[in-house]
């Protein structure tokens with residue numbers, strides 16, 4: 001099992017850098033074992049450097065950069081071992097428009113092998129939907145939903 | 159000083175309900191002293207009930223409802239004792255469009271007595287700006303800024 | 317495997333039965349603040365076996381039962397059903413020409429009395445039986461398949477040891 | 488009182504001098520992820536006396552000094568200056584026909600050596616002197632004037648005792 005962990009770690013490390021470069025348009029990322037000789041118990045450090053920036057403390061990244069870095073790591077895991085389902089609840093909230101487009105493009109690709117349910121307030125994100133459900137509370141405190149076309153979204157969102 | 163705390167508490171309690179009703183378009187809110195007889199040390203509980211909903215645990219509110227409830231309490235404090243400066247860093251991120259409009263309208267009013275600096279990715283929020291600064295990183299890792307008109311915003315945001 | 321549908325009855329703000337068919341690809345859920353979108357996410361967590369009321373934003377598990385509104389009385393029970401298609405001998409969703417997929421309906425109920433029920437294809441079973449099925453499908457409530465802003469920021473903010481699950485789940 | 492301007496020199500991603508004049512009313516700051524908007528908020532906190540590196544997203548205070556980029560070398564010092572107008576005998580910004588307002592420039596510097604400097608109108612002073620001025624103006628870094636998503640969600644998520652500052656600040 002030590003070997004399986006080692007393989008998983010090497011695969012994830014490599015995929016993470018790959019996905020990071022896709023989502024950030026460059027830069028580099030790495031996963032580092034705190035204790036190289038003890039993969040059964042070692043903690044995992046994240047190194048993330050957006051394009052053109054100098055290597056720094058992960059904490060100094062911006063809100064959007066941190067979110068995108070997390071998503072890169074999680075999506076890297078998905079590419080290696082797809083889950084049948086992925087639910088994202090307002091994952092796009094801290095992202096600017098350019099990053100929402102990269103995020104959406106990646107989800108579009110991952111959705112070949114995974115059913116995605118994406119909760120969002122953002123109209124850019126809605127554009128990649130194959131289906132849209134609008135949830136409303138006409139009767140206060142009681143939820144109902146309707147299937148929507150993209151053009152119906154205006155009424156539900158307001 | 160016990161009396162001053164008591165006055166502050168009563169004022170804030172009342173304002174909180176008033177501002178909550180403005181931001182939620184109804185409902186009610188209250189501040190409750192855990193220990194009525196010991197205002198010098200008592201903790202403060204928040205009661206918040208959006209319109210048409212039944213009184214519940216504050217935790218059950220949605221992400222947007224919690225954010226709006228916090229803002230109602232903070233703005234209530236501002237109305238009683240204006241601060242010269244208020245900086246909001248992406249406070250609008252969890253809000254839907256209707257709530258962003260109510261939030262913006264309230265800020266417009268508060269800005270008569272307070273200088274506001276609002277960081278946002280949301281175009282609706284930008285519409286209430288008297289001035290807009292666009293920050294960019296043309297040289298990677300190095301920030302610069304320019305004063306913008308609302309019509310210039312497109313280029314900076316993308 | 318493929319998820320066909322989720323039904324919410326008396327679950328949080330979904331007082332009356334709400335059936336959401338789920339398709340391949342991407343389904344977006346939209347609507348104003350507080351209308352019930354995250355409650356649907358909670359329904360998935362709950363039917364997949366979530367045991368912590370706190371994760372579902374409550375103090376007690378009973379709080380997932382519709383508690384009433386200005387115009388509706390509280391319900392006595394919450395129920396969530398998840399209908400899945402299990403494709404034998406394959407972990408992709410390809411409709412290979414081998415056997416027909418098995419249709420499985422997982423149901424969880426909670427009564428105000430505190431009593432819980434778990435059902436597979438409408439027949440009573442134990443929580444363990446549901447968990448065994450889910451383990452095979454890779455649909456585990458603990459995995460990183462259900463992501464909200466908290467969980468996403470936890471990845472970068474967490475301690476190095478808390479991130480081990482990332483390699484452990486892949487191995 | 489009124490804030491006229493904030494200058495950032497070598498502070499976080501603002502390698503070269505950036506001077507932001509501030510006006511009455513509402514100023515919006517916009518731009519892509521990671522371009523430096525929250526760094527401006529950190530500059531306000533820092534010049535108003537923030538002592539916790541963690542609040543400024545660093546492990547050590549030295550991390551607020553521009554650390555270099557792919558194309559620029561690191562700086563040796565970070566400086567933030569805040570120019571304020573203090574109106575005497577009045578806590579509103581009305582330009583009453585009494586005296587002229589006092590113009591005060593508060594400056595904070597940090598050198599890579601770890602040495603700190605505080606200045607009022609370009610003359611060296613102690614941190615305490617800056618704090619005394621700020622106490623009068625109501626511009627206190629601890630107050631709820633600087634709000635990010637963390638602080639906003641802290642209000643509802645905090646323990647009842649942690650919310651006392653709300654009534655204490657008004658009293």
Ligand SMILES: Nc1ncnc2c1ncn2[C@@H]1O[C@H](COP(=O)(O)OP(=O)(O)OP(=O)(O)O)[C@@H](O)[C@H]1O
Pocket residue numbers: 141208211214218219220221222223252327328329347348349350351352353354355356379380381382383384
């Ligand atoms: N057991 C319950 N009975 C009735 N209503 C409930 C129950 N539990 C939660 N609610 C209500 O559901 C609402 C929250 O719904 P939810 O979190 O799904 O909103 P949301 O659509 O995700 O909103 P946002 O966009 O702000 O995140 C709250 O107003 C809450 O009062």
Ligand SMILES: Nc1ncnc2c1ncn2[C@@H]1O[C@H](COP(=O)(O)OP(=O)(O)OP(=O)(O)O)[C@@H](O)[C@H]1O
Pocket residue numbers: 050053056060061062063064065094299498499500518519520521522523524525526527550551552553554555
């Ligand atoms: N001392 C420093 N020297 C150089 N760059 C720094 C320094 N400290 C922080 N940075 C950089 O500043 C960037 C973060 O900026 P900031 O948090 O202001 O972004 P932002 O505009 O608020 O973005 P978002 O919209 O995602 O919140 C990070 O990429 C970080 O690497």
Ligand SMILES: [Mg+2]
Pocket residue numbers: 089220221222353354355
């Ligand atoms: Mg939600």
Ligand SMILES: [Mg+2]
Pocket residue numbers: 062063064247524525526
């Ligand atoms: Mg930011």
